[in-house]
Amino acid sequence: MDKMTQKLHDFLLQQVNEMAQEWLDSREIEENSVYSADASPEVTEYLREQNHYFTRTIVQVLKEGSFKNLSGWAQEIATKRACSGNPLYQSIRHFKTFRFIFLNRIEVFVDLHQSNITQRDILLWNKILNEAFDQMIELFTRYYGEVAEAQAYSQKMLISELSTPVISISDTVGVVPLIGQIDDYKSNDFAEKIMLQAKDLELSCLIIDLSGVPSIDTMMTNELFQVVNMLELLGIDTTITGIRPEIALTAVQLGIDFSKIRTYGKLKDAVSNLLHKR
Known part of the structure; x- marks a missing residue:
């Protein structure tokens, strides 16, 4: 220096x-x-x-x-x-x-x-x-x-590790409230957890609420509806609430048929109607 x-x-x-x-x-x-x-x-x-x-x-x-x-x-x-x-x-x-x-x-x-x-x-x-x-x-x-x-x-x-995907709200009805990015659930055996818990709780109807999901990609939209199909095989009816326009658009582009799936704009309406029926 x-x-x-x-x-x-x-x-x-x-x-x-x-x-x-x-x-x-x-x-x-x-x-x-x-x-x-x-x-x-x-x-x-x-x-x-x-x-x-x-x-x-x-x-x-x-x-x-x-x-x-x-x-x-x-x-x-x-x-x-x-x-x-x-x-x-x-x-x-x-x-x-x-x-x-x-x-x-x-x-x-x-x-x-x-x-x-x-x-x-x-x-x-x-x-x-x-x-x-x-x-x-x-x-x-x-x-x-x-x-x-x-x-x-x-x-x-x-x-x-700590969360329970399925929340039981009656003897036969459960809710899965999704919050944040759907992508966060990819590596967590999410679909398997839903099906196992729904089966263990002996549910006949499961509500999947998407109102807390800001966006969803094509792959995850397809996976979500695959879960719906698998639940149907288990004898569990699926209701989806809080579908945003962009999610609906992605589903339509994939050719997913909504006719077999009950949908509601708000979670509270679905819960009210399903519990009243049962």
């Missing part, structure tokens, strides 16, 4: 506290965010310590000429942000804010040592430090995504 780069390294380390404070002062009120300006003193100090660690990690790149140590900070903080539920875009915005503060400090250093700094020095520092920021953001985004994906998968598996 040449003499001026060493001086810049030392100068930036001396500015750690001031840069952190400037960043903290730039915060705005953000609801349910760790970055909010009205966060508790404990959270503010926690952010200050993280920022100190971040700055020292970035500055170290000047000395070592390597980006290998960036991963540790990125993984630790990304994991905390993802686990706390802070949206990714908030972290990216604060990265951008702090990069501006950081580069302003380099401008101050250049102004203080103009006679000893070449254009080549400035271009080199700019290249190294911006690359360090870019790599840190890329690593942060990757680790955040991995944690968020793992959380979503765990939640889906937990729902699958």
